Amino acid sequence: xxxxxxxxxxxxxxxxxxxxxxxFLQSHTLSELAGAEIWLKFENLQFTASFKERGALNKLLTxxxxxxxxxxxxxxxxxxxxxxxLHARNLGIPATIIMPSGTPGVxxxxxASFGARVELIGQDFAEASAAVRSYIDxxxxxxxxxxxxxxxxxxxxxxxxxIEQGPAPDAVLVALGGGGLIGGVATVFKTLSSNTEVIxxxxxLYPSMAVALGRHNGRVIGGTSVAEGxxxxxPGLLTLEVARRLVDDVIVVPEPRIEDGVALLLQxxxxxxxxxxxxxxxxxxxNAKRFRGKxxxxxxxxxxxxxxxxxxxxxxxxxxxxxxxxxRIVMADxxxxxxxxxxxxxxxxxxxxxxxxxxxxxxxxxxxxxxxxVIELPERERSKEILAALRDAGFAADMIEQPxxxxxxxxxx
Numbered sequence: 033x034x035x036x037x038x039x040x041x042x043x044x045x046x047x048x049x050x051x052x053x054x055x056f057l058q059s060h061t062l063s064e065l066a067g068a069e070i071w072l073k074f075e076n077l078q079f080t081a082s083f084k085e086r087g088a089l090n091k092l093l094t095x096x097x098x099x100x101x102x103x104x105x106x107x108x109x110x111x112x113x114x115x116x117x118l119h120a121r122n123l124g125i126p127a128t129i130i131m132p133s134g135t136p137g138v139x140x141x142x143x144a145s146f147g148a149r150v151e152l153i154g155q156d157f158a159e160a161s162a163a164v165r166s167y168i169d170x171x172x173x174x175x176x177x178x179x180x181x182x183x184x185x186x187x188x189x190x191x192x193x194x195i196e197q198g199p200a201p202d203a204v205l206v207a208l209g210g211g212g213l214i215g216g217v218a219t220v221f222k223t224l225s226s227n228t229e230v231i232x233x234x235x236x237l238y239p240s241m242a243v244a245l246g247r248h249n250g251r252v253i254g255g256t257s258v259a260e261g262x263x264x265x266x267p268g269l270l271t272l273e274v275a276r277r278l279v280d281d282v283i284v285v286p287e288p289r290i291e292d293g294v295a296l297l298l299q300x301x302x303x304x305x306x307x308x309x310x311x312x313x314x315x316x317x318x319n320a321k322r323f324r325g326k327x328x329x330x331x332x333x334x335x336x337x338x339x340x341x342x343x344x345x346x347x348x349x350x351x352x353x354x355x356x357x358x359x360r361i362v363m364a365d366x367x368x369x370x371x372x373x374x375x376x377x378x379x380x381x382x383x384x385x386x387x388x389x390x391x392x393x394x395x396x397x398x399x400x401x402x403x404x405x406v407i408e409l410p411e412r413e414r415s416k417e418i419l420a421a422l423r424d425a426g427f428a429a430d431m432i433e434q435p436x437x438x439x440x441x442x443x444x445x
Contacts, residue, residue, distance in 0.1 A: 076335030090186030178212030179268025188216025208232030211271025261308030354412025
């Protein structure tokens, strides 16, 4: 199996008008921050908030009348499920979506709202996938999330739009899970803009394609990734073959850097991305020297993110850049001292979010207390002022340092 530029152009004609032609715009603020000319392709603005609609629709439109009548089946816990369900409904095709039983209820409800029959099977994606064979044997057509030429061709329409909408980038960074998106993107760019580097981005927990291509010495660790959209343990056969021919490199990024990418896109561009959608920016932030001075295209591949996960990402990002800090103070266990400490912190712009009193397990004596303050600051420099003021007032105060993950400020500086 292979996919050509012609296949992708045909796909573009098929899906024209049924998916959003998303913007491709330069981010001047991110460009200044990264020292590179950053262009963003806003695929998170699709109706289902993901590029996955493109491949799903193109595949559905290539089915015969008989295949449409029998229906389709897909396995997915997220974006592919919604893309298949939405466009199957619009085309009048019965759709069954198999999801792991632990899939968040909001995703199940969203998929079902598009008219699909949702079956919760197995504890994880592997167990859910094992159930597909019985549906295929019953006559349903399987819509693979990435390892299918029509799906890959549909995803490649993203790159056609990028070439039409903006200047040719020196490099395009693509979130890489199973490889459907990068396969289509690489096919387009290597044909129409051969000098553009096509670079995949994977999480350090799931570097499956990087390992398969010999670009990473580690292994697939697995676990709960903040970029679940690219948390794929094994690439497809077709997508691996395309990647070997056309993909220039694969960058593996730490999970905290992906969190930083999500936070910066929300703060600077006011656009919401899931972890996979921010993977390209994460790679730029983690490899500042490599991309400095270059024009870089980033595909914001999706924007479906759980609210609780987003909240945790933003809080962890603020902690890494020094706007959330923890200060440990040993003080006499006397009435009023907590108020004194709070006043000192508040007078210097600190907003106390949490206080923990430890009378039993701290190093202080029985007449002392160890208090840990979680403080929000308007900027990280205030932490030095607060520490100095507390010490000048006679308190034994120390900062509880964050883990040694490099912050964006240190990297860019």
